[in-house]
Amino acid sequence: MSDAIEITGLAWKAGQSFALRDITLRAPAASIYGFLGPNGSGKTTTIRMLMGMMKPDRGNIRVLGMGVPQQMPQILARVGYVPERPHVYPALTVAEHVRYHASFFPRWDAPTSRDLMVRFGLDPAQRISRLSKGEAGKLLLLLTLSQRPDLLVLDEPTDGLDPVVRRDVLSAVLDYVGDAGASVFISSHLVHELERICDWVGVLDGGSLVAELPMQAFKNGIKRLRVAGAAAGESASGLAGDPGRAPFTLLTREPADAPASPETWIVRGWEDSMRAWFAGVGLELRDVVDLDLEDGFVELLRSSRPSGEARS
Amino acid sequence: MFDDIDPRSPTPLYEQIAARVRMAVAAGELAAGDGLPSVRALSHTLRINPATVVQAYRDLALDGFVEIRHGQGTFVREVAAPRRADERAAQATELVRQLLQSAARVGIGVEELTRAFRSQTGAETRE
Amino acid sequence: MYEPLLFIHWKQVRIALLPFAVAAFALPLLSIQGLGAPPGASGLALDAYRASAALEIWLPLYPTLAAALGVTLALSAWNWDHQLKHVHALSLPIPRWQYVLRKMAAGAALALVPALALWAGALLATASVSLPEGLHAYPTQLALRFLLATLVAYALLFALAAGTVRTTTVVVLGLTVFVILVGLLAAPLATLFPTLDRVNLAQWLMESLVEAPGPLEVFTGTWSLIDV
Numbered sequence: 001m002s003d004a005i006e007i008t009g010l011a012w013k014a015g016q017s018f019a020l021r022d023i024t025l026r027a028p029a030a031s032i033y034g035f036l037g038p039n040g041s042g043k044t045t046t047i048r049m050l051m052g053m054m055k056p057d058r059g060n061i062r063v064l065g066m067g068v069p070q071q072m073p074q075i076l077a078r079v080g081y082v083p084e085r086p087h088v089y090p091a092l093t094v095a096e097h098v099r100y101h102a103s104f105f106p107r108w109d110a111p112t113s114r115d116l117m118v119r120f121g122l123d124p125a126q127r128i129s130r131l132s133k134g135e136a137g138k139l140l141l142l143l144t145l146s147q148r149p150d151l152l153v154l155d156e157p158t159d160g161l162d163p164v165v166r167r168d169v170l171s172a173v174l175d176y177v178g179d180a181g182a183s184v185f186i187s188s189h190l191v192h193e194l195e196r197i198c199d200w201v202g203v204l205d206g207g208s209l210v211a212e213l214p215m216q217a218f219k220n221g222i223k224r225l226r227v228a229g230a231a232a233g234e235s236a237s238g239l240a241g242d243p244g245r246a247p248f249t250l251l252t253r254e255p256a257d258a259p260a261s262p263e264t265w266i267v268r269g270w271e272d273s274m275r276a277w278f279a280g281v282g283l284e285l286r287d288v289v290d291l292d293l294e295d296g297f298v299e300l301l302r303s304s305r306p307s308g309e310a311r312s
Numbered sequence: 313m314f315d316d317i318d319p320r321s322p323t324p325l326y327e328q329i330a331a332r333v334r335m336a337v338a339a340g341e342l343a344a345g346d347g348l349p350s351v352r353a354l355s356h357t358l359r360i361n362p363a364t365v366v367q368a369y370r371d372l373a374l375d376g377f378v379e380i381r382h383g384q385g386t387f388v389r390e391v392a393a394p395r396r397a398d399e400r401a402a403q404a405t406e407l408v409r410q411l412l413q414s415a416a417r418v419g420i421g422v423e424e425l426t427r428a429f430r431s432q433t434g435a436e437t438r439e
Numbered sequence: 440m441y442e443p444l445l446f447i448h449w450k451q452v453r454i455a456l457l458p459f460a461v462a463a464f465a466l467p468l469l470s471i472q473g474l475g476a477p478p479g480a481s482g483l484a485l486d487a488y489r490a491s492a493a494l495e496i497w498l499p500l501y502p503t504l505a506a507a508l509g510v511t512l513a514l515s516a517w518n519w520d521h522q523l524k525h526v527h528a529l530s531l532p533i534p535r536w537q538y539v540l541r542k543m544a545a546g547a548a549l550a551l552v553p554a555l556a557l558w559a560g561a562l563l564a565t566a567s568v569s570l571p572e573g574l575h576a577y578p579t580q581l582a583l584r585f586l587l588a589t590l591v592a593y594a595l596l597f598a599l600a601a602g603t604v605r606t607t608t609v610v611v612l613g614l615t616v617f618v619i620l621v622g623l624l625a626a627p628l629a630t631l632f633p634t635l636d637r638v639n640l641a642q643w644l645m646e647s648l649v650e651a652p653g654p655l656e657v658f659t660g661t662w663s664l665i666d667v
Contacts, residue, residue, distance in 0.1 A: 032361050053529050077532035087526035089519050091450065103443040104531045171359055178352040178362035196319035197361045216324045287417060292320040 001029040002065035004151050004183035005050065010059035012045065020045060020056070020207045027185050027200065032177065034194035034215070035187035036297060037204035043187040044084050046204070047155050050185075051081055064151055077105065080144030084155045086136045088128055094139060095124035098146075105147045113146035120168065134165035141169055145176050152176075154186040158193065170197065191294045195219075203300060210304045211268075215293075222251075222296035223270045226262040226287040227278070247274050251303035262286045266299045313341070317358055325360055329368035330375075331403075337377055337391055338399035344390040348378065444538070445545040452515035456552055459508050463557035463585070466504070467564040467578070467664050470497035502658040505585050508553055509592025512546045513600040543597055550589045558582035561664055568665075576665050588657045 005027040012020040020042050027033035037043050048054040050061060052069040061068040063075050088097050094117075102108040117124065120138040122131075131139065137157060144152060152173065158166040174197060177184060188194055194201070201218050203211040211218065247269075254264040262284075270288070278285040291299065313336060317328050336342040348354075348369065355362040369386050372378040379389050415425055520528050528538055561578030570576060599607050648655045 030363070032363075051530065053526065073532045073534050075532075076530060081530050083526055083530075085526075087523050087530065089447070089523070089527070091519070096446075096450075099441070100443045100446065103441060104533060167359065171356055174355050174359065174362060175352065178355055192320075196325070196359060199361060199363060220322050290322040 003027060003062070004029050004031065004064060005033070005185055006060075006062040007046075007050070008060040010046065010049065010056050010061065012049070012054075012056045012058075018042070018045075018207065023059070023204075023207075023209050025202055025209055025212060027183065027202075030181055030183055031199040032184040032186065032197050033200045033202065034198035035185060035202050035204065036189065036191060036194065037187070038189055038301065041204045042207045043204055044155055047083075047153060047185075047187060050153060051079070052076075077107070078150045080147050080149035080152045082137075082140045082144050082152075082154045082157050084159070086128075086140060088136070088139065088143075090127075090129035092128055093124065094122055094126050094128060094131070097128060097139075098124070098143065101143045102146070107148045109146055109148050112148065113142060116142040116145060116172065119172070134161050137161050137165060137169060141172055145172065148180060150180075150182055152182060152184045152186070154184065156188055157186065158188070158190065166193065173197075191297050195293045203297065205301050205304055208304075211300060219293050219296065221269050221271075222291050222299060223267055224289040224291055225265040225267055225270075225285060226289070227265050228262040228284040228286055229282060247271075247277055251299050266291070266303070268300065314354070314358060317360075319360070325364045326368040326371065329354075329365065330371045333368070333372055333388075334375070334377055334399050335403055337388060338396040338403070342388045344388055346388045348386040348388070350385055442541070442545065444541045445548060447519065448512075448516055448542070448545045448549060451518055452512060452549060455511050455515065456549065459504065459511070459553040460556040462504055463553040464560035466497060466500060467557065467561040467581070468567075470664060471564045471568050498662045501581070501585060501662040502588055504553075505588035506592045506658065508550065509589045509594075510596055512549060512589070512593045513596035516542055516546045516597060517600045539601070543594070546593055546597065547590055550586060550593060554582055554586035554589065557585050564664060570665065574665055578664060581662065581664050584657060584660065584662065591655070591657055 003026050005025065007023055007025040010020055010023040010025075018040075023042075023046060025046075035043055035046075045054065049056050049059075050063060050068065052072045052075070055069075064078055066075050068075065089100075092100065098113055098117075102110070102113070116138075120135075120142060122135060122139060122142065126135075128136070128139070141157065154173070157173075158169055161169065170193065173184060173186075176182060186194065186198070195215070198215045201211070201213065201215050202209055213221075248271075249268040250265060251268050252266040254266075256263045275285055275288075314329065314332060316332070317325065319325060321328065323331075333342070333348065342348075349357070351362050351365045351369070354365045358365075369378060369380060373380050373386075376395075377389060377391060378386050380386050411425070412422075415421075529535075531538065558578065558581075561576075561581050565576040565578045568576075599610060602610075
């Protein structure tokens with residue numbers, strides 16, 4: 001089965017400040033791929049290009065095995081898209097918009113739409129402009145899921161929603177994945193939300209994809225180490241000396257609190273077998289501490305930016 | 313039964329679920345023939361990826377703890393007593409390992425731990 | 440049969456369509472107010488003069504109404520999509536050209552509403568007046584000309600209305616500059632090329648558009664309900 005999404009060498013520049021730099025990304029079929037990144041990192045722009053709404057300067061995009069933008073109508077018939085901002089006509093009622101939307105999708109499933117209408121507690125006669133943010137978010141999901149898509153592309157679908165609505169939205173997505181075996185590409189800066197549902201994670205920062213790996217590897221691979229015996233100022237590769245370079249990636253290195261205390265190293269790509277390396281270079285590994293996904297995410301971002309750079 | 317599942321733990325979710333089921337079988341909470349929650353129901357309750365539940369159930373089937381009957385669900389198999397005992401032993405070992413690790417982190421040695429262990433278990437039998 | 444793009448356009452324009460329909464219906468009826476055979480029959484020539492004089496005042500209103508209707512239909516076709524930055528339209532699984540074509544057809548269908556109202560009014564006006572000999576009424580032709588004029592205006596502005604404000608401004612400014620430039624160059628060109636018949640390009644362009652078989656002829660042709 002072809003990948004749900006395959007992006008190669010995507011690049012785009014807008015003026016001086018913002019750019020997407022050589023993004024290469026793969027979301028496997030039937031997976032839930034979390035697209036993480038802080039605000040302004042380029043997630044929405046990437047998604048717009050994925051959906052054929054913006055044209056990149058360079059790069060190749062394939063969705064469900066088909067080329068963007070050459071086969072856009074066929075792709076759009078099988079992709080459910082929830083954009084960052086509601087794209088529904090405010091002057092229509094919920095029922096009118098559902099009917100409008102349904103008329104374009106041959107795979108539209110009316111029972112699904114009816115069930116979700118009830119489940120989400122939406123009033124069909126209510127004008128869309130009068131819906132609350134949460135209700136609008138649920139309507140967008142109703143429209144998307146009733147299309148019975150093979151891929152869901154969700155751009156910050158729970159942003160600004162209260163916890164109750166967030167749960168409703170995510171559980172509806174999970175139920176659909178369970179029923180239909182669809183793939184999901186979901187972008188968010190709410191790390192904890194994605195932690196429980198994503199198989200894969202891609203981290204975008206400053207227009208570059210700084211990491212892409214299975215969620216489990218990402219969570220497991222980032223650790224906080226307590227290391228003793230290291231001379232201050234030496235880099236990890238400097239410490240390696242002859243036996244070879246460090247097998248892990250050193251993200252940050254914090255000096256010891258007190259002379260006798262160990263240093264704190266934040267590393268990525270950690271495996272337990274790497275303990276042996278420390279003795280080989282004359283260091284003492286005192287402890288290995290787990291980091292949760294949010295901490296790992298923060299450390300990864302911090303290390304990928306030039307020191308001292310402030311981000312909003 | 314799955315209240316302790318923690319998405320933030322480094323242990324993969326599917327492993328946590330499978331471990332919980334294995335323990336439940338070993339402890340007698342689940343008997344042979346009992347049905348496990350459906351993939352859809354469990355993923356809905358825990359708000360996790362259905363694929364995670366599928367993987368957990370598959371691992372359990374490979375280990376011989378459950379039987380997946382297509383179209384009907386997942387059911388607990390008869391697990392021999394020695395096997396159940398092994399599982400309990402493995403769980404106990406894991407608990408002790410974690411305890412020792414936490415203790416080492418704050419500099420508490422095995423002797424202090426043993427004393428604390430005796431006082432706690434002694435107190436319980438006295439009650 | 441539910442055509443979604445017709446539904447959407449209808450929703451956007453239905454309130455504005457009403458006054459157009461009313462005006463289209465009323466115009467022919469109002470235009471015949473000056474007519475009517477006087478008690479004692481005068482000569483044919485005087486009646487004909489009176490008839491045409493009475494009608495003349497109303498004549499420019501037809502093309503104006505048609506043009507205004509065309510503009511309204513063109514702008515309302517894209518109004519909501521502009522507000523949403525076309526995101527919803529772009530997420531639909533049909534080719535873009537198909538979306539545009541269906542949208543255009545929807546607006547054209549809506550142009551029928553005031554045209555039919557005009558036809559009804561013209562038929563009623565014709566029926567309620569007794570024409571002097573030698574004069575005929577052309578209610579159907581009038582309604583048809585109105586419909587055509589509306590469609591021409593609509594078609595011309597439809598594409599412009601779809602574009603961004605920036606594109607529209609560029610096009611309008613570009614045309615204005617062109618016209619001015621050509622007007623300015625007319626005199627120097629005339630001295631340079633005295634044998635050339637038409638040096639005023641802008642004027643030539645206008646004339647070819649406005650006189651048959653140019654597309655704008657529909658506006659400048661005859662709008663008389665009653666004629667010889």
